Amino acid sequence: MRYIFLLVITLLLTFAQSQGQIPFIRHLVNSGFYEEAIFVIGNDQTDYSAQQKDSINYYKGWAHYSLKNLQESSSSFLKVSDSSPFYNKSFFFAGYNQTYLGNYNEARNILDRVNKRVEPILWLYNFELSGIEMLDGNWPRAKQFLELVPEDNAVLNRQVLALNEIWKEHEQHRKKSPVTAGIMSAIIPGSGKIYAGNTGAGIASMIGNIGFGLITWENYRKSGLMDVKTILFGSIFAVNYVSNIYGSIVSVKVIENEYENAIHNQILFQLHIPLRNFFD
Numbered sequence: 001m002r003y004i005f006l007l008v009i010t011l012l013l014t015f016a017q018s019q020g021q022i023p024f025i026r027h028l029v030n031s032g033f034y035e036e037a038i039f040v041i042g043n044d045q046t047d048y049s050a051q052q053k054d055s056i057n058y059y060k061g062w063a064h065y066s067l068k069n070l071q072e073s074s075s076s077f078l079k080v081s082d083s084s085p086f087y088n089k090s091f092f093f094a095g096y097n098q099t100y101l102g103n104y105n106e107a108r109n110i111l112d113r114v115n116k117r118v119e120p121i122l123w124l125y126n127f128e129l130s131g132i133e134m135l136d137g138n139w140p141r142a143k144q145f146l147e148l149v150p151e152d153n154a155v156l157n158r159q160v161l162a163l164n165e166i167w168k169e170h171e172q173h174r175k176k177s178p179v180t181a182g183i184m185s186a187i188i189p190g191s192g193k194i195y196a197g198n199t200g201a202g203i204a205s206m207i208g209n210i211g212f213g214l215i216t217w218e219n220y221r222k223s224g225l226m227d228v229k230t231i232l233f234g235s236i237f238a239v240n241y242v243s244n245i246y247g248s249i250v251s252v253k254v255i256e257n258e259y260e261n262a263i264h265n266q267i268l269f270q271l272h273i274p275l276r277n278f279f280d
Contacts, residue, residue, distance in 0.1 A: 022052060025059050034063035054084035061090060070097040078110065088114050088121060089279040095128060096275060100268060104136045123149045124278055127156055130163060131271040134170075135264060143167055155277050159270045166266055175256060178249040185248035189241060192248025196255055205244045 021044050028037035041060050048056060061076035074097040077090035084090075091114045098107035111129060116122045126148040133142035146167065151160050176196060185192030190206030193199075216236075 021046065022048075022055055022059075025056065029059045029063050029066075032066075034066045037063045038067075050081065051084065054080045054086060058084070058086040058090055061093070065093060065097065070101055073097050074110075082115065089275075092124065092128065092275055092279070096271060099128075099132055099135065099271065102135075104132050107132055120153070120155065120278070123153060123156055124274060127159065127163070127274065128271055131267050134163070134166065134267050139167065139170060156274050159274050162270045163267070166263060166270075170263065173259070176252045178252040181248040181252040182245050185245045189244045190248075192245070193251050196248060196251035198251050198255075201247070201251070205240075205247065209240050209244055 021040055025037050025040055025044075028034075028040065037059060041056060041063075044056075057076045057079040061073045061080070064070075064073035064076060074094040077094035077097075080086050080090040091110055095107045095110040095114075098104075098110060108129065111125055111132075114121060114125055116125050126145045130142045130145035130149070133139070133145060142163075146160065146163055149156055149160050151157060151164075153160075181192035181195050183192075184195055185205075188206070189209035190202040190204070193202030193205055196202075
């Protein structure tokens with residue numbers, strides 16, 4: 001009996017040694033100690049098997065991902081082999097990292113390497129590609145990928161509907177022109193800002209320009225062109241007039257940038273949700 005007990009202890013110790021620090025690293029990552037996990041991995045000299053290296057690379061990728069070190073996260077995730085149970089999750093998150101960083105071609109190349117033989121994974125693949133095409137400005141192609149994802153599947157249902165709404169909103173959106181806003185404000189001061197959507201600022205600009213214009217005209221009519229008041233109010237009017245045109249152009253650019261940024265962030269948010277639902 002004693003020999004059996006010693007044999008069991010020996011086997012357990014051998015197994016623990018063969019596992020190296022993987023259980024400890026997993027514990028650190030699951031507990032949110034990401035920097036500590038990366039430090040341990042970097043200083044671990046254990047000679048791991050190929051399968052164990054997959055686990056190490058996965059945990060390292062996840063730790064970097066949680067710290068928003070997205071390039072480093074992708075590098076670690078992409079070292080996970082296709083024989084690992086972490087393979088699909090690693091490559092989907094590596095693809096999302098590159099999407100977030102704006103490296104859309106790299107993201108496409110990474111996602112092309114996932115195992116798409118299982119239908120839910122194929123749906124997720126097409127869904128992620130749809131979002132990438134939207135972010136890259138290829139809206140017709142985005143719609144093609146989105147139509148390959150059934151709306152009635154449980155995991156992606158809400159996100160498919162959300163991306164469809166974003167696609168419809170983009171189709172209905174009429175982009176405003178900074179040049180048009182500038183020309184409008186040159187003809188009728190303030191109208192360019194109203195066109196941009198800043199009605200209050202447009203009306204204020206209109207009133208200010210008309211007011212200084214009338215004061216300048218009145219002083220010119222009474223005292224002539226070289227009168228100090230005419231020059232003063234004329235200068236104020238000129239500055240306001242030019243500022244009104246420039247401000248209208250900037251207003252349109254700012255509003256369009258805000259719209260694009262809002263759409264961009266909505267798409268990234270929708271792409272991220274199903275990754276958690278699929279693999280967590």
